[in-house]
Amino acid sequence: MHVASKVLSLDSDWLRAHPLPVPDIAADKNSRGRVLAIGGCATVPGGIQLTVEAALRAGAGKIQVATIESAALALGVAMPEIAVFSLPETDTGEIALTSAGALSDLVGRCDAVVAGPAMSDAKAASGLTGHLLTLCEAQMILDAAVLMNLSDHTDRLSALPRPAVLTPHIGELAAILGCAAADIEKDRIAAVKEASDRFGAVCVLKGSTSLIAEPGADVFAYAGGGVGLATGGSGDVLAGIVAGLCARGTPQLEATLWAVWLHGEAGRRCAEQIGPIGFLARELLAHLPGLMRAL
Structure with missing residues (x-):
């Protein structure tokens, strides 16, 4: 593993020096940014709702969601702000590999694709990843199940014109690197750096101290948020x-660093207002617009 030369602190001073882009006063919803979210399964049918609401709260103007057929209608009713597309599903309630063709048109109409939230079938997710890598020109954010077999796609990931963003916890990073979680725990900085360099991607290793790396550069660390975010x-x-x-x-690294800070600071506010543990992930969401305005 390669050890980063320096660990930089992610704090409000850095964020003020790297402000988020401000939409033009005449911007419409398309020019504010279009997101396609792909994920969900019968076991966690509402998980993708957290992802799409977070994208809206972060300022995106238009959201399309592709999820399993059995969950699509309920999701659309719960969130009238989004467009929902139903995908074929397996007998076990996962997105079917036959869904790939249905995604082609959707991918071409977005600025960012987030794939994997609330999916649990690593094999089906890997097939989805392979399909997206062949046709996607949008910014890619890969999470959860799509990370588990990422080594099958190393060459195509590292050849992307814009680096993907990977958001693993320690178990997913172990799968990405083909090692034990205990080995990563011995040197978390080296592990996140190795994943970033290997896949040519911005990589976040989530934890009590989250680490963020981009290829060939130093690693950022953020220790805020608190234990309540482990939910x-x-x-x-x-x-x-x-x-x-x-x-x-927002460029990939800056978007990721801002996201880690916003997520952590929302957790801190929930801890102050509700309690250090016991607040829900969906309670983070309403804090995001105010936190962006605060800086």
């Missing part, structure tokens, strides 16, 4: 924030 759906929210910021035109 179901929290990672789905983070992936959606990254997608929303990328769709708005």
